[in-house]
Amino acid sequence: MTSDSSSTPDKKHGSVGFSRHDHALCVTQALDVAEARCARDGLRLTPVRRKVLELLLQEHRALGAYAILDLLRDAGFGSQPPVAYRALEFLTEHGFVHKIERLNAFVACAHPGEIHAPAFMICRLCDAVAEAHSTPAKGSLGAVARAVGFQIEKTVVEAEGVCPECADKAGA
Amino acid sequence: MTSDSSSTPDKKHGSVGFSRHDHALCVTQALDVAEARCARDGLRLTPVRRKVLELLLQEHRALGAYAILDLLRDAGFGSQPPVAYRALEFLTEHGFVHKIERLNAFVACAHPGEIHAPAFMICRLCDAVAEAHSTPAKGSLGAVARAVGFQIEKTVVEAEGVCPECADKAGA
DNA sequence: AGTCTCCATGTGATTTTATAACATTTAACG
DNA sequence: CGTTAAATGTTATAAAATCACATGGAGACT
Numbered sequence: 001m002t003s004d005s006s007s008t009p010d011k012k013h014g015s016v017g018f019s020r021h022d023h024a025l026c027v028t029q030a031l032d033v034a035e036a037r038c039a040r041d042g043l044r045l046t047p048v049r050r051k052v053l054e055l056l057l058q059e060h061r062a063l064g065a066y067a068i069l070d071l072l073r074d075a076g077f078g079s080q081p082p083v084a085y086r087a088l089e090f091l092t093e094h095g096f097v098h099k100i101e102r103l104n105a106f107v108a109c110a111h112p113g114e115i116h117a118p119a120f121m122i123c124r125l126c127d128a129v130a131e132a133h134s135t136p137a138k139g140s141l142g143a144v145a146r147a148v149g150f151q152i153e154k155t156v157v158e159a160e161g162v163c164p165e166c167a168d169k170a171g172a
Numbered sequence: 173m174t175s176d177s178s179s180t181p182d183k184k185h186g187s188v189g190f191s192r193h194d195h196a197l198c199v200t201q202a203l204d205v206a207e208a209r210c211a212r213d214g215l216r217l218t219p220v221r222r223k224v225l226e227l228l229l230q231e232h233r234a235l236g237a238y239a240i241l242d243l244l245r246d247a248g249f250g251s252q253p254p255v256a257y258r259a260l261e262f263l264t265e266h267g268f269v270h271k272i273e274r275l276n277a278f279v280a281c282a283h284p285g286e287i288h289a290p291a292f293m294i295c296r297l298c299d300a301v302a303e304a305h306s307t308p309a310k311g312s313l314g315a316v317a318r319a320v321g322f323q324i325e326k327t328v329v330e331a332e333g334v335c336p337e338c339a340d341k342a343g344a
Numbered sequence: 345a346g347t348c349t350c351c352a353t354g355t356g357a358t359t360t361t362a363t364a365a366c367a368t369t370t371a372a373c374g
Numbered sequence: 375c376g377t378t379a380a381a382t383g384t385t386a387t388a389a390a391a392t393c394a395c396a397t398g399g400a401g402a403c404t
Contacts, residue, residue, distance in 0.1 A: 216351085
């Protein structure tokens with residue numbers, strides 16, 4: 001009973017990374033990768049943590065901490081904010097989930113296991129979020145940082161705009 | 173009495189954009205630019221708005237809305253959140269101020285008048301913020317966006333790390 | 345002048361997001 | 375087992391942001 005279908009009745013997730021794919025498989029695989037990585041690195045993918053990751057993978061869009069908390073409650077877990085925030089802290093700390101600062105929300109990582117500086121495209125119409133790789137140190141920012149002696153440790157790169165699907169709908 | 177020195181007793185702002193300069197002049201000039209631009213474009217740089225911009229220019233670091241609100245109250249303005257948020261909305265909307273999403277805070281724009289996609293370097297030790305130009309559409313993100321048909325309207329680029337001054341202090 | 349309208353501000357209350365503090369349980373390790 | 379560390383549950387509170395509505399002030403028009 002790890003998969004609570006009540007939260008995703010029969011809603012189509014047409015745009016996932018702005019492209020269609022076998023989502024059930026995608027979720028399963030991502031969870032497997034996470035399990036394997038935790039086993040290897042001695043991390044504990046506890047039920048709450050796993051559930052939060054699963055929820056984010058299923059929705060495949062940015063969810064706020066309180067939205068996640070509601071889903072957790074539906075799934076029988078604790079319903080107080082720290083429950084969600086602690087799971088999210090673990091997941092983000094280890095790269096399974098990213099925080100979208102612009103939205104104060106969270107998405108499952110699209111490239112688990114790979115070391116990467118994520119960049120996001122956020123559709124302001126449907127809130128879909130696609131992850132790409134960024135190369136912050138290579139662009140003009142990296143050049144400026146080196147020039148003034150600023151040591152970059154982490155980058156936030158988020159582009160807001162309109163995804164192809166919404167552009168189609170709006171245009172036609 | 174537009175300049176309330178009580179909020180900046182005699183604290184040195186050694187790092188401004190991580191480099192020293194004549195700060196009083198810098199503040200005055202930036203305010204002049206803002207005045208001129210508002211006059212030209214029919215915008216109203218009202219007392220609250222001007223004060224908020226002045227405060228951000230003086231501090232020259234990221235201030236949260238409530239920190240600004242405290243300073244506004246000290247200066248005799250209204251002390252309820254909307255007062256600060258509305259002024260900030262005006263200032264950000266017209267490019268005089270930028271929001272640092274990572275910090276839920278605001279900084280005065282370092283390049284007022286120029287059309288630009290800002291990028292920020294945020295020191296996690298002293299909270300100093302330096303603004304640089306980013307070229308989001310030219311890097312790998314821009315390439316991906318074009319490839320999938322995502323229309324970028326606005327970008328958030330924020331690098332977190334250690335500024336040269338703090339690196340010196342920590343190292344030596 | 346009057347007064348109409350629009351925009352900005354003042355203010356109180358509320359919503360949303362996030363953390364602090366502490367008790368309790370669970371898992372790991374000797 | 376017993377000890378310890380980590381994770382969870384729960385209450386409370388802090389921090390960030392918005393809503394709703396009343397008040398005031400500058401221009402435009404007559």
